[in-house]
Amino acid sequence: MDLATVVRQLLIGISSGMVLYVVAAGIALTLAGMNLINFAQGAFYILGAFLCFQLTRFTSFWVALLLGPIILALLGGLMEIFLLRRIYKKSFLFQMVLTMGITFILISVMEFIWGRTGRAVSIPPGLNTFVPLMGMDFPVYYIFIIAISGVFALVLWLMFEKTKLGMLFRAIISDRGMVGHLGINVSLLCTVMFMFSIWLSGIAGVAMAPIMGINAENSMNTLFSALIIIIVGGLTSLRGTFFAALVVGVVSSLGVMFLPWFYTLLPATIMVLVLLFKPEGLFEKRGD
């Protein structure tokens, strides 16, 4: 086990962590802003990958990267307006049953349209090369994944901190009622927020499509990973979610090398330890 392998695993870990951050950030966003825990995020991620598969048959990968998430966001908007609005301010039980129901529907629809055997998308030309890395060939696509997720993490942060929309989102998170009293259409804003979170999972799904076996069954695994990350990161904090995603991604990809019989349990173990000893999130300051 030499250094080059470790670095390689580290990069792969970072790339998977970054992608999971983009998925998990969507869940964290709706949880913070709308008090809604969206268990359907994993299914939307896989749906994004399937849309990439479908769209790359007609157009290029780049068009798919643009269109796929937008289609998903529109779907998410309809879902918010017609279904989720009815269960705000209700127990999490209802949210879980509703969003899991949507997950079941999406999984069945995806299996119906694209079959159960799984599909694959080829890596877009130009990114299908290798770079030398400490005497090994490292696939460029992983670096592309890190770059594109990094860009979206940055965009998310900038949007949150610097724009009017981000300001409104932050205002809703801290005091929803007050924003309503100021004459701002909170429910419209919630729809936008939800569409945005679904759009994020679409980006992640399309970007990951070329390097994963696209199978509807994976919805649940993605959901697990994303849930683990937001729990480790402290549920509602985007910053915490970001670092948690990196930690979980890197630990599980290094775990493949050092603990091959245990690595699939590593993220869950991290989550349980965090919940037991620091339930407010690994990177949050301890409050009261």
Add this chain to the structure above:
Amino acid sequence: MWKALVKKRFFIFALIAVVVLSIVGPILPRYYTQLLTLTLITALFATSLNIEIGYAGMMPLGQATFYGLGAYSFGLLVIKAHLPIFPAVICGLLISMIISVIIGYLCIRRNLFIFGLLHLAFNIVFITLVSKWVNLTGGSSGFTATLRPAFLSSYVSFYFFVLVMVVVAYAIIKILVESPFGKIAQGMRENEERLNFLGVNTKRFQLVLFVASGFFAALAGVLLAMNNNGIYPAYFALTVSVQGLMMVIIGGMYFFIGPTLGALLVTIFSTEVSNFTSYWQGWLGVVMVIWVTRFKEGILFRRQSKASKKIPAIEMNK
């Protein structure tokens, strides 16, 4: 202690139900008796969930943990340790109970929202553990083995065995929730803080409820393992947890018999739909979405306005 059971209306209703079930079981064709057996088992599972949801306002998002735990600890004792069936049932239930005490102790230390997530987290841990620890659990294919004693091998005798077990379990649950203990649990649902001010250690009550709920879920799991003559990782699936919640919501969580009705509807629906389409999970999803957005409070809701006190949505940003 027995007052809860001999309350006139409940007693008559229960008696009629048991008599009808004992008559109907043997005369129905084999397929329907087996379906009824499965319904009874899932009804026990849903009722075990409702101990926490309906009476204490807790959110057990990952109850399949204990369903699977009961099935696996019983099944593995038979398959791996070669114990006879009934000692294995008792040891299996004991093991599940010990594990549920540990999990419960870890889950209830923070507020109810963290409780729900931890509950779900342990479910995810067990799903991964069971599918990866191939040497012990048989991995994703599980184990198929004869898990019924010889005198229960026919479907009618097994039906009666399940009926007796479920009736006994229901009687114990009913006594539990109608006792002063259960009243405190309901107080916990309505206002935990006030109970704390009254000097009640609510954490201890939550732990006892958690263990009781886990125990009956494990019992349902044991019966399921016997019913299917095998243990499979699907028992732990998140789908099972969600179906349990679904049954509670459909039937109505403020009624003792609500989850049972929910279990009846969901089990029959899933089984019948899966007979003619392999996409039954999607159709179940459709029912879940429509039900949750349209009916909300369960089929028994309109009967009693007292139940309009909802579980308050737990605020994140306190």
